[in-house]
Amino acid sequence: MNKCYIGIDIGSISTKGVVIDENYNIIFSNYIWTEGSPIEAVKKIIDYFKIKLDNNYQVFGIGTTGSARKLIGTLLEANVVKNEITAHAIGTMRIVPNVKTILEIGGQDSKIIFIKDKIITDYSMNTLCAAGTGAFLSSQAKRLGIDIEKFGDIALTAKTPVKIAARCTVFAESDLIHKAQSGYKKEDIIAGLCKSIVNNYLNNVAKGKNILEPIVFQGGVSKNRGVVKYFKEILKKDITVLENGHLMGAYGVAILSKNNNTGKMYDLNIKNIEFKTKGFECKRCPNECEIIRIYKENKLIDSFGSKCGNVS
Ligand code: SF4
Incomplete structure (x- = not known):
């Protein structure tokens, strides 16, 4: 076996x-x-x-x-x-052993990781601003009536990407509606959106950081060829996108x-453990996150829902 x-x-x-x-x-x-x-x-x-x-x-x-x-x-x-x-x-170092910078844009958050001699030297994460994430791209694709899978390829056909305010979701959305109503071509608006994701990321997550090559871009949004193109163009650097980047x-x-295995064999039967779940709304800031706490025998073992990571 x-x-x-x-x-x-x-x-x-x-x-x-x-x-x-x-x-x-x-x-x-x-x-x-x-x-x-x-x-x-x-x-x-x-x-x-x-x-x-x-x-x-x-x-x-x-x-x-x-x-x-x-x-x-x-x-x-x-x-x-x-x-x-x-x-x-x-995961990434196993495939690209000399990677120095990992750019990652997922569905709801984005991060940047810096590596030197196989050691993580710095990182930053953004979970608060949705304007630079996959969820934002998906919602805008829906608004424009375009399949998200085709978004990146359509962006590549654009001749003059429209400039879209990338500062936050609300600004970007209202700007997008305004541009769509003003008669701009769909592909130029889509390309503008891809570019705005890159600008948002570079101005927030990667702000002030030295992005060194080799660079690997991963997370769900790395499948969008329009976003990859603008990362390369704006950074003026080569970017590697891994086929299994979303699985890293x-x-x-x-x-x-x-x-770290100990020789123990796993039967893959999920344990029938009793959990208690308690939910509350955090009021410490306007995000008002719905936090869910999981207890096992009255001991807190996990919690979800915090956008800032400071409240568990
Ligand atoms: S967990 Fe609380 S403090 Fe943190 S972002 Fe959510 S509402 Fe704000």
Whole structure:
């Protein structure tokens, strides 16, 4: 029987899972929407892997990362539970060993990670401003009646991208409506939006940072060829987009679970553990986040919903 290791990245928008073999190759992967229920999302991924692994593989390690990593780590008795920054860096370094900068734009947040001699030297994250994320692009694609999958390719056909105020979602949205009503071409507006995502990212997440090559761009938005084009154009640097870039968090924790495995075998039956869930609305700032806290035997083991990360 072959040995394998599972990595799961549970985000607020999507949940990703990978299985790797002894040589760190991804042999199976799965990607589904979290839809507010991380436990259900992970159950679906585990069920999918059970079928794929069949009797040919035995799981020797499970790693979790992402916003619900502690909860899911408890349920699966994971041998590794790691934050997203470390997980992404480990996964990316396995594929591009000399990477110096990782740009990441996901569904609801964006981050930048700096690496020197295989060590993370700096990073920053943006979870508050939606104007530079995949969720913003998706909502604008819907508004323009365009399939998000085609967004990037349409942007590449633009001759004169429209300038769109990128400072925040509200400004960008009203500017977009104004430009659409003023008769600008759709492809020029779409290209303008892609460019605004890049400008927003560089002015917020990457502000004042020295972006050194090799640069890897990942996260769901890296699939958008328009955004890739403007990153290259504005930075005047080469950018690598990995085919499995959206899976790097899951891949990173799968690697860590392999490297830290104790020889324990996993049966992939999700433990039937009793949890208590309590929700409240944080009033410390105008975001008014809905925080959900998960308790096991009266001990807080995880929480979700905070946009700033300062409230658990
Ligand atoms: S958790 Fe509270 S303080 Fe943090 S962003 Fe949300 S509302 Fe503001």
